[in-house]
Amino acid sequence: MRIVIAGAGIGGLAAALSLEAAGFRDIRIFERADRIRGLGVGINLLPHAVRELTELGLAERVGALGVAPSTLTYFTRHGQRIWSEPRGLAAGYRWPQLSVHRGRLQLALLEAVEERLGDVVHLGHRLVGIDDAEGTTATATFATAEGTTDVEADVVIGADGIHSALRALRYPDDGDPVWSGLTLWRGTAVIDPYLDGRTMVMAGDGEQKFVAYPLENPGPGGRQRVNFIAERRGVGSPDVDWNRSVDPAPIVDLFREWRFDWLDIPATIAASDEILEYPMVDRDALPRWTFGRTTLLGDAAHAMYPNGSNGGSQAILDARTLAYQLATAPSPEAALEEYDRIRRPATEALLALTRRTGPERVMQLARERAPHGFDDIHDVIPQSELEQIAAEYKAAAGFHPDSLNARSSLTVALESR
Numbered sequence: 390m391r392i393v394i395a396g397a398g399i400g401g402l403a404a405a406l407s408l409e410a411a412g413f414r415d416i417r418i419f420e421r422a423d424r425i426r427g428l429g430v431g432i433n434l435l436p437h438a439v440r441e442l443t444e445l446g447l448a449e450r451v452g453a454l455g456v457a458p459s460t461l462t463y464f465t466r467h468g469q470r471i472w473s474e475p476r477g478l479a480a481g482y483r484w485p486q487l488s489v490h491r492g493r494l495q496l497a498l499l500e501a502v503e504e505r506l507g508d509v510v511h512l513g514h515r516l517v518g519i520d521d522a523e524g525t526t527a528t529a530t531f532a533t534a535e536g537t538t539d540v541e542a543d544v545v546i547g548a549d550g551i552h553s554a555l556r557a558l559r560y561p562d563d564g565d566p567v568w569s570g571l572t573l574w575r576g577t578a579v580i581d582p583y584l585d586g587r588t589m590v591m592a593g594d595g596e597q598k599f600v601a602y603p604l605e606n607p608g609p610g611g612r613q614r615v616n617f618i619a620e621r622r623g624v625g626s627p628d629v630d631w632n633r634s635v636d637p638a639p640i641v642d643l644f645r646e647w648r649f650d651w652l653d654i655p656a657t658i659a660a661s662d663e664i665l666e667y668p669m670v671d672r673d674a675l676p677r678w679t680f681g682r683t684t685l686l687g688d689a690a691h692a693m694y695p696n697g698s699n700g701g702s703q704a705i706l707d708a709r710t711l712a713y714q715l716a717t718a719p720s721p722e723a724a725l726e727e728y729d730r731i732r733r734p735a736t737e738a739l740l741a742l743t744r745r746t747g748p749e750r751v752m753q754l755a756r757e758r759a760p761h762g763f764d765d766i767h768d769v770i771p772q773s774e775l776e777q778i779a780a781e782y783k784a785a786a787g788f789h790p791d792s793l794n795a796r797s798s799l800t801v802a803l804e805s806r
């Protein structure tokens with residue numbers, strides 16, 4: 390089967406690796422960029438995605454890139470603790486959560502693709518057209534520096550990100566991503582470890598928030614690189630560019646009061662090498678991803694808010710599910726339909742939850758019920774309500790420990806094919 394993937398991001402590369410593991414060999418990836426530079430800052434891989442990477446034989450390679458957070462703790466904008474929960478292995482999962490640099494993850498996946506499949510990534514190829522009038526094949530058209538080139542395949546996968554060309558070809562009226570009105574400033578900084586040196590923290594509420602997590606274990610000098618996302622409503626613009634660099638001074642100023650005994654937030658922002666501004670955008674759910682021999686995957690199918698920690702993880706789950714279906718369904722059309730039937734409702738439910746701020750709802754509740762702080766969080770939000778909010782999101786995102794640990798594998802038994 391000839392398989393063409395548009396986009397060599399985390400989703401496209403994970404799809405190639407999943408297809409290779411499921412027995413496919415004729416796989417080509419076409420990437421718009423002339424070079425894969427490994428851009429971005431931090432990204433979290435939740436245990437359900439780490440499971441898939443482990444089953445692809447990538448656990449050590451990816452594990453070496455980052456830090457497995459021990460704990461997630463929510464604080465108010467006054468620095469008071471609301472809720473804390475263990476993460477990864479400490480929470481009873483068979484697989485850890487991993488905080489990694491997005492660019493290093495992308496380069497590690499690219500390296501694995503080249504080792505396993507050879508020279509299959511074609512750079513400088515931008516998907517611009519699709520013709521599947523034949524029904525039994527699909528021809529993708531790519532714009533290159535020399536003109537355009539047509540590539541015929543049995544299956545075409547659009548893993549071409551939030552500005553997906555394949556999505557726009559299928560849904561010409563889709564328009565721009567939807568802006569929540571929040572602006573994110575992302576960066577990394579080398580600082581003294583805070584709390585236990587492996588805790589992901591979120592402080593604030595729906596108006597203004599700060600998220601941080603370590604990306605490296607402490608180095609010889611005892612300091613470590615952390616990733617952070619500062620967030621504020623009512624400033625910035627909806628222009629979507631992952632790499633727009635801005636002056637840190639106004640953002641440091643927005644957080645000047647947020648100096649806590651567990652972390653000095655303005656000092657962390659000021660220590661950043663570079664601040665990247667990004668609007669908190671997503672896209673509305675689609676009525677279908679699959680059209681005959683073509684389908685969408687990752688952000689192209691279901692771009693979500695980046696701070697839901699699910700962008701990379703859901704793309705990896707898509708990749709594994711699609712490869713499993715292509716290897717086991719009676720025809721490519723049936724496989725793509727089944728992939729759509731399984732993954733689309735799952736990600737649609739998650740999208741709805743992330744729009745309601747997912748597990749971060751506890752921060753908003755604390756702000757609404759006790760805007761000036763509290764003596765005891767349980768006077769404000771009962772323990773049972775805190776637990777229910779955390780469990781609800783994990784179940785919807787497919788990473789409740791019980792269901793993830795019990796779910797059957799998406800690895801294809803090649804000898805039985």
Ligand SMILES: Cc1cc2nc3c(=O)[nH]c(=O)nc-3n(C[C@H](O)[C@H](O)[C@H](O)COP(=O)(O)OP(=O)(O)OC[C@H]3O[C@@H](n4cnc5c(N)ncnc54)[C@H](O)[C@@H]3O)c2cc1C
Pocket residue numbers: 395396397398399400401419420421422428429430431432433491514515516517548549550551552553554575631632686687688689695700701702704
């Ligand atoms: C430069 C960049 C930086 C990012 N930084 C972060 C970050 O710091 N934190 C975070 O949580 N998430 C970040 N993300 C998003 C995150 O990688 C995705 O949400 C997630 O990994 C899902 O991956 P994806 O493969 O679906 O999309 P992406 O990772 O966006 O990959 C899409 C790929 O398709 C390529 N492409 C686009 N259009 C075409 C076309 N027409 N033809 C061919 N190829 C095309 C793009 O160049 C890109 O390589 C970033 C994405 C990018 C592209």
